[in-house]
Amino acid sequence: MTTLLHLDASARPGLAGLHVHGSHSRALSARFVERWRHAAPGTRVLRRDVGQSPPAHVDHAWIEAAFTAPADATDAMRARLAESDRLIDELFAADVIVIGTALYNFGMPSTLKAWVDNIVRAGRTVDIDPSQADPYTPRLAEPARTAVILAARGGHDQDPGGACAHMNHLEAHLRTALEFVGIRDVRCVAVEYQEAGGTLLEESVAAAQRAVDALVDQLVASRPMARVA
Template identity: 55%
Template sequence: MSLRLLHIDTSARAGRSGTDPHGSHSRRLSARFVERWHALRPGDAVEHLDVGQQPPGFVDGRWIHAAFTAPEQREPWMTERLAESDRLVDQLLAADLVVVGLPMYNFGVPAQFKAWIDNVVRVGRTFGFDRARGAVPYWPMLPPGKRLVLLGARGDHGYGPGGRIAHMNHAEAMVRTAFSYIGLTEVHEAAAEGDEFGGALLADSLARAEAEVDAMVDAMVDALTGAVTAPAAGQPLVAV
């Protein structure tokens, strides 16, 4: 059975590190994941969404008014105001696997990606709300079986679980919370650190992160097919 991947890049940097001057490490990792996946499962569809370069609109008062108005009672301007959100929610609903390149900006997620999250964590589309339910009026609405991959990049080092400044990492934790709230709880992560230091620290971290990405893809594909044949050494992966 073929799957659908939603590949989201969120970095303000347009290129990939190692390929483009001043390129993004998170774009490098997300591209590596998707390209390796495509090499192993070429029949799976991939949709790329670049919110780093083309961010969605921010939620405002008119958006909130429209979203919390019952669909059958919405005025034409409300439908128009929610059109972008509807498109983004439809993309998410159609995806089996969501792959996010996630740089840390000031201990959290980029504003562009927060805008995307605010557009898809939406009453009546991805979570339900009913005051009659009492103390817990919310429930998730995403179909089961979806998976999330977060591929991070951080300027300092030690943000990972058990690290010296893990308590300052509000990026992955925030995304996990938002997705679990709407019903997606299976999350896989890898990250490169040390961009602000450069040198061997960054190079070693990137190498570890790339190895983790490769192993992650192989394990996930293996779980789907029962067997994996990785690309031969030196063989280029298929670009998507």
């Protein structure tokens, strides 16, 4: 049985097309999950909405706890890392991680950055051995997982190679963090032209919807155990 981890990070709670001021990234992630469930009814979906229920940001207590040997950890340290442990456990349980997120001021929302900071953790998602030429060993490399970033951008031409790509640090940041813990198959689809609106936005939404549908079909077909005869 395939397990999807469905994350949303937009500050907007609704879905574009259904709610006033609804989120385009949430609409894309909901479409992805709905189409996957239709194609593979036995799929398990774990839900995590960091946009509406953000994880706690890393602080001194978190750092102290995370870099204390488990045998030496106090009850307070274990309690401080309990949320991080839950987020990491969800990541380990997932075969496919679906991240719906807006592009805010050139990068990811702070709530999604808090999630990244909680799941990139020495001893849990990556091992660090300074004596080695490559000191980092990711723990999520096996079995292979796929991450799908479904983004919404106010501007345009921000895909790699685009005229405004230098203003987009969202997907590159997420890709680096995910690959660092072992998730190397990262796919991206985005809606653009939110600031322009009108026909340009409508065409971008339609193109992103087609891309999501094709991506779901491709990924489901590559996972025979996810298909139901």
